[in-house]
């Protein structure tokens with residue numbers, strides 16, 4: 118069983134399709150129940166939708182409670198599927214020269230990117246640190262290099278990178294692994310909602326990026342791919 122956050126659109130929704138096409142049990146999450154339900158319905162019986170605002174610790178805890186209920190339900194139906202992967206795609210963008218940025222919009226950006234990642238990883242570690250669960254955290258190439266006009270977005274993604282690198286050290290020796298993902302530009306709803314007018318027609322589609330990510334997420338008995346950068350051509 119795979120839990121995918123930020124799956125009401127973009128990369129998360131595309132990953133849900135890839136894994137569902139592969140007959141995996143998929144739980145998709147986001148805040149927009151209507152969009153989530155439509156995606157779950159289109160993907161079929163092996164996908165279920167759970168609404169959660171990841172900036173709230175109570176909402177994150179309730180999400181994992183529901184994931185555990187879904188696992189138990191499957192065991193009763195003789196189709197056991199343990200949660201083995203959490204892919205965290207939730208996030209949002211906000212751009213512009215720093216002096217033009219609005220404090221409330223900056224606060225929302227930090228919540229959707231930093232707090233959501235911290236709350237999600239914190240709850241996953243609390244519950245599964247002694248289990249072979251891979252937590253895949255999608256950041257951005259904006260977590261690898263500075264970008265003019267993207268200062269607060271870079272700040273948010275660099276913060277998430279610092280956070281997960283530190284948690285990795287706390288998990289040393291544990292079967293739980295954290296996998297860092299740094300995608301470049303994708304042609305998704307991210308740009309319109311970020312307020313940045315941009316021609317994204319040459320960017321990767323969400324499905325292209327999801328397909329590459331799914332193929333890159335491999336592990337063996339004694340190793341795993343820990344860091345993945347997906348550049349646009």
Ligand SMILES: NC(=O)c1ccc[n+]([C@@H]2O[C@H](COP(=O)([O-])OP(=O)(O)OC[C@H]3O[C@@H](n4cnc5c(N)ncnc54)[C@H](OP(=O)(O)O)[C@@H]3O)[C@@H](O)[C@H]2O)c1
Nearest residue numbers: 123125126127128147148149171207208257302303305307
């Ligand atoms: N698109 C790009 O060019 C690009 C490039 C590099 C990195 N990224 C990163 O890749 C990730 C996925 O982006 P995308 O392009 O797929 O964007 P997207 O289409 O806008 O999807 C973002 C998802 O995050 C969810 N979300 C946002 N805030 C949330 C919150 N507080 N709680 C729960 N869910 C929340 C949204 O769902 P609801 O609205 O339903 O909550 C949506 O499903 C993001 O972290 C983004 O920063 C994007």
